[in-house]
Amino acid sequence: MHAFREVETAAYCPRKLYYRRRSPEPEVPQEVTARRELAFRYEELLADDAAIRDAPIAVTPTQYRSRLGAAKAGLDDWESLAAPPDRDVFLEGRDCRGIAHKVLDGDPPSLSLAFAGEPPETGVWHPQSVRLIAAAKVLSWERERSVEQVYAEYPAYGVIRQVDVTVRRTAEYREAVRIAEAIDGPPARTEDRAKCEPCEYQPECGVKTRSLRSLLGG
Numbered sequence: 001m002h003a004f005r006e007v008e009t010a011a012y013c014p015r016k017l018y019y020r021r022r023s024p025e026p027e028v029p030q031e032v033t034a035r036r037e038l039a040f041r042y043e044e045l046l047a048d049d050a051a052i053r054d055a056p057i058a059v060t061p062t063q064y065r066s067r068l069g070a071a072k073a074g075l076d077d078w079e080s081l082a083a084p085p086d087r088d089v090f091l092e093g094r095d096c097r098g099i100a101h102k103v104l105d106g107d108p109p110s111l112s113l114a115f116a117g118e119p120p121e122t123g124v125w126h127p128q129s130v131r132l133i134a135a136a137k138v139l140s141w142e143r144e145r146s147v148e149q150v151y152a153e154y155p156a157y158g159v160i161r162q163v164d165v166t167v168r169r170t171a172e173y174r175e176a177v178r179i180a181e182a183i184d185g186p187p188a189r190t191e192d193r194a195k196c197e198p199c200e201y202q203p204e205c206g207v208k209t210r211s212l213r214s215l216l217g218g
């Protein structure tokens, strides 16, 4: 049984998952919690100037409201996303378990995960897609209903994206589960060194990124 975060990390870099499993569970930074909380305040942020002025958003209030306004006008599930019937729901299935930030009791059911970081220009980042599909598969298993679409929210940016549960995304999720199950020693380092820049396991891993080299004066 894998945590959603584990399959997400396996999709990012299997070696990172290896180190994470050997480390104490990290605390969720306060900034991340504060940003995720914005996903439960959309109507307030659209209506209340003082609230949006004080909110930890990463774009201007005008940009934020314009993006959220487009989501409100364009998303069928807006009402459930803005006032979800269930929040921070623990889901547990055959392969994975973890928290869905919102569960939407529509027909078919759906869910949403809120990410503290910046969205890509389109779609969602690959590891986040894997995490979303992991959650979708568990919800589907619990409810005995197919889950066809889920949501990725980037609440500090006012961005909400629909994500279809496709055959390709499902195959990527299954591959991440397979990787997570197969790790019994340190896997190869990722060839995409850009992924190493924000990785907290650089020292153990032995990768020297540009920022680490400059810190070390190398």
Ligand code: SF4
Residues within 6 Å of the ligand: 013, 014, 015, 016, 017, 019, 188, 189, 190, 195, 196, 199, 200, 201, 202, 205, 207
């Ligand atoms: S530093 Fe790079 S290769 Fe090493 S665990 Fe992190 S992401 Fe993977």
